[in-house]
Amino acid sequence: MAKATKKQALGRGLSALLKDPENDIQSVSDKNADKVIGNVVELEIDSIEVNPFQPRSNFNDEALQELASSIRELGIIQPITVRKLDFNKFQLVSGERRYRASKLVGLETIPAYIRIANDQESLEMALVENIQRQDLDPIEIALSYQRLIDEIQLTQEKMSDRVGKKRSTITNYLRLLKLDPIIQTGMRDGFLSMGHGRALVNIEKKKNQLGIYERILTEKLSVRETEQLVKELRDDKKGKSTSLAKNSSKELPGYISKHIDSIKNHLAVKVDVSSSASGKGKIVIPFHSKEEFQRLKKILSGE
Known part of the structure; x- marks a missing residue:
C-alpha cells in the first residue's frame, strides 16, 4: 500500500x-x-x-x-x-x-x-491502439483502417506490421465499406455479424444487398444460410445471362424478360417465369420457411 x-x-x-x-x-x-x-x-x-x-x-x-x-x-x-x-x-x-x-x-x-x-502521430496512435485494444464493431475497425490508408498513407503491408494483423484480414474489413450504408449501420448496431457482411459484399447491386439484408433480419438467417442465398442469387444471374445470350427472344417475350430482374429485386428471391406462344404463362415464387412466406405475403399484399 x-x-x-x-x-x-x-x-x-x-x-x-x-x-x-x-x-x-x-x-x-x-x-x-x-x-x-x-x-x-x-x-x-x-x-x-x-x-x-x-x-x-x-x-x-x-x-x-x-x-x-x-x-x-x-x-x-x-x-x-x-x-x-x-x-x-x-x-x-x-x-x-x-x-x-x-x-x-x-x-x-x-x-x-x-x-x-503532432496531429498525424496522434491520429495514428489513436487508430492503432484502438484497433488493437478496444472492442470496436467491424465497421469502426474498417473505417479506422481506411483512415490509416487515407490520412497516414500507410499501405496494407505496412498497416499489417503496425497493427499485427494479416493483410487478408485487413482486406476483409475494408471490403465491408462497399456495403450499403443501411447494412453498415445494421452491423454497427449488432443486427448482423461480420460473417453476414462478408457474404453480402459479394453482391454488387446495393438493391440486392438490401433485399437479402431484410431477409436476414426477418428470417434470422445464419451466416451459412446467407452465404447459400448469395450463391443462389449469383448462380441464378449467371444462368440467366447464359440463357439470354443463347436464345433470349425465343424463350420469353420482351415485355417479360425486361421486368424479371425488377421482380426478383423487389422480392429478394429467385423467381421462375414461363410463357407459352399464346401469351399465357406463370410466375413461380419459392419460399423456404414460414417466416419467408409471411415476408412475401406482406410485399405482395402491400401490407
Missing part, C-alpha cells in the same frame, strides 16, 4: 510541475521533459479534451455505467494516454471509456501517460 501511495504522490508532484509556467514542456528536449514524458501524471480531468481522431463513435451506456462502478470501487487501474497541446492543456490519445466513466463518477483528476505528438 505504501508503494501505491508513493507512486500517486509522485504523479501529483509531476502534476504540479506541469502547472508551473516556467516548465511549459513542448518537446522532448525541453527542461524536465524526461521527468514528465512517458510517466504517469495525475491530471485534472477539466484540462483534458476528447480526441477528434477517436475511431470509436458508439459507447454502450450500460457498459459505461459498469466501468464507472468499477472505478468508484477500485479506482483507475490502467492510466489513459494523452498528448500535450498547450500549457496545462491535454488531448486524449486513448482511454476515452475510462475518461468518460471517471467523469460519471465525479473524479477531479485521472492518472495519465503524457506524450508529445
Whole structure:
C-alpha cells in the first residue's frame, strides 16, 4: 500500500510541475521533459479534451455505467494516454471509456501517460491502439483502417506490421465499406455479424444487398444460410445471362424478360417465369420457411 501511495504522490508532484509556467514542456528536449514524458501524471480531468481522431463513435451506456462502478470501487487501474497541446492543456490519445466513466463518477483528476505528438502521430496512435485494444464493431475497425490508408498513407503491408494483423484480414474489413450504408449501420448496431457482411459484399447491386439484408433480419438467417442465398442469387444471374445470350427472344417475350430482374429485386428471391406462344404463362415464387412466406405475403399484399 505504501508503494501505491508513493507512486500517486509522485504523479501529483509531476502534476504540479506541469502547472508551473516556467516548465511549459513542448518537446522532448525541453527542461524536465524526461521527468514528465512517458510517466504517469495525475491530471485534472477539466484540462483534458476528447480526441477528434477517436475511431470509436458508439459507447454502450450500460457498459459505461459498469466501468464507472468499477472505478468508484477500485479506482483507475490502467492510466489513459494523452498528448500535450498547450500549457496545462491535454488531448486524449486513448482511454476515452475510462475518461468518460471517471467523469460519471465525479473524479477531479485521472492518472495519465503524457506524450508529445503532432496531429498525424496522434491520429495514428489513436487508430492503432484502438484497433488493437478496444472492442470496436467491424465497421469502426474498417473505417479506422481506411483512415490509416487515407490520412497516414500507410499501405496494407505496412498497416499489417503496425497493427499485427494479416493483410487478408485487413482486406476483409475494408471490403465491408462497399456495403450499403443501411447494412453498415445494421452491423454497427449488432443486427448482423461480420460473417453476414462478408457474404453480402459479394453482391454488387446495393438493391440486392438490401433485399437479402431484410431477409436476414426477418428470417434470422445464419451466416451459412446467407452465404447459400448469395450463391443462389449469383448462380441464378449467371444462368440467366447464359440463357439470354443463347436464345433470349425465343424463350420469353420482351415485355417479360425486361421486368424479371425488377421482380426478383423487389422480392429478394429467385423467381421462375414461363410463357407459352399464346401469351399465357406463370410466375413461380419459392419460399423456404414460414417466416419467408409471411415476408412475401406482406410485399405482395402491400401490407
